[in-house]
Amino acid sequence: MRFLSTRELADALGVSESSLKRWVDAGKISASRTEGGHRRIQIAEAMRFIRETGAPLARPELLDLPEVAAARARGDGRLSSFLRDGDSVGARGWLMARYLEGATIVELADGPIREAMAAVGERWHHADDSGVFLEHRATDICLQAVAQLRTMIPAVPASAPVAIGGGPSDDPYVLPSQLAAMVVTEAGWRAINLGPDTPVGAFAHAVAQHHPELVWISITAPLAPARARSMSRWLDGLPATTAIVIGGQQARTLTSLPPRAVWASSMADLSAAAGARITHQRAG
Ligand code: B12
Known part of the structure; x- marks a missing residue:
């Protein structure tokens, strides 16, 4: 885990070190102390502060985010143009800049990422x-950007409930389930993403080992009827306490679902389901 000194964060924000120390001492930014008594700040905490307060980042390169500086220098491009041009640094910088401005993973997934990938898909015509x-x-570029965003999400406690998900056999789509994992992490779950092309038996092993309280399935390629039947049978056999959320462009090809399972069309829906479940547990 990377830590920043008060000097490093002050320089990145373009403020004096004494101001930064005051904010730490006032509890606006949490910090731990080194053995020598110096304040040190987790990078995820620095990101939280920047996102919540709208503090401008004067020198992003000091936080290992040179691509944000590069994206700013280039002006306000569109994510789809970066994907079309194969500009990985531009795409990472663009997404990271939006995240630092306060956009959530949910908003980025349902908004620009979905739109930009749909624009790339028009090429199929x-x-x-x-x-x-x-x-x-384009998938690879998005994955790189999303992997970087993943390191920015505050760590969830080891006691957090587990969510497991992935895409069914013969479904090659990597991004949707990866984004779903990040969305449930953002909602406070420990996410285990089995990724695309996961056989039902592998889902079953994962569930037996980790006892998840939420299972998500992301379906982008139409499910063949035999595969849909075997997936439905398995979902039917999950403990009644396990929440089930099915999404993705071809989610409706999984025609039969246990009554408590829900079809959802966006990451916002997944986030709402995951968030409601956590609130419910805390209350209960
Ligand atoms: C990248 C891509 C590929 C790549 C995948 C690479 C990889 N490893 O991931 C490759 C090249 C392999 C591929 C292949 C094919 N593809 Co393709 N592909 C795409 C593309 C451009 C992007 C998909 C993507 O990642 N989108 C980004 C995600 C984040 O967006 P999303 O899927 O819309 O997901 C959102 C929601 O659905 C929801 N969601 C998703 N998952 C979940 C899960 C839960 C639990 C919840 C709640 C919500 C949720 O939230 C997301 C964010 O809002 C799409 C275009 C498009 N419109 O999506 C075509 C597209 C899906 N492909 C298409 C086609 C035709 C094919 C091929 C048949 C082409 C061919 N002739 O071979 C093959 C089939 C592959 C197969 N085995 O099934 C068509 C499908 C048309 C249709 N409806 O039938 C599309 C729509 C392109 C088009 N405009 O025609 N493809």
Whole structure:
């Protein structure tokens, strides 16, 4: 885990070190102390402060975010243009800048990421290998950006409930389940993402080992009827206390669901379901 000194964070924010120390001492930024008594701040805590207060980041490169500076220098591009041009640094900087301005993972997933990937998908209408190339490259660029965002989400306590999810066999789509994992992490769960192309038996092993209280399934490729039946049978056998959320472009090809399972169309829905469940547990 990376820590910042008060000097480093003060320089990144463009404020004096004495102001920063005052904010720490007033409890606006939490910090621990080194053996020598110096205040040190977790990078995720610095991000929280920047996002919640709207503090401008004068020198992002000091927080290992040079791509944010580069994206700013380039002006306000669109995520879809960065994906089309294969500009990984630009895409990372663009997304990170929005996150630092206060956008949530949910908002980024349901908004610009979904839209930009849909724009890339329009290339399929031209139905040649350049479309496939662009889709693979855009997916990889988004994954890199999303992996970086993942390191910014505050760590959840070891006592947090577990959520497990993934995509079914023959579904190659990586991004949706990865984003779902981050959304449930943002909602306070310990997420285990089994990723795309996961056989029902592998889901069953994961559940037996980790006893999740929430299972998400992300379906982008249409599920063949036999696969849908075996997935439904397995979901039916899950403990009655396990919440089940099914989403993705082809979620409705899973035609039969246990009564407590829900079909959801967006990451906002998943976040609401995950958040409600955690509140319920705390109350109970
Ligand atoms: C990248 C991509 C690929 C890549 C995947 C790479 C990878 N490893 O991930 C590759 C090249 C493999 C691919 C292949 C194909 N693809 Co493709 N692909 C895409 C593309 C461009 C982006 C998908 C994506 O990642 N989107 C980003 C995610 C975040 O957005 P999303 O899926 O909309 O998810 C949102 C919601 O659905 C929801 N959600 C998602 N999961 C979950 C889960 C839960 C629990 C909840 C609550 C919500 C939720 O929240 C998300 C954010 O809002 C889409 C275009 C598009 N419109 O999506 C086409 C698209 C899906 N592909 C399409 C096609 C036709 C194909 C192929 C059949 C092409 C071919 N002829 O071979 C193959 C089939 C592959 C297969 N085995 O099934 C079509 C599908 C058309 C249709 N409806 O039938 C699309 C829509 C393109 C188009 N415009 O025509 N593809």
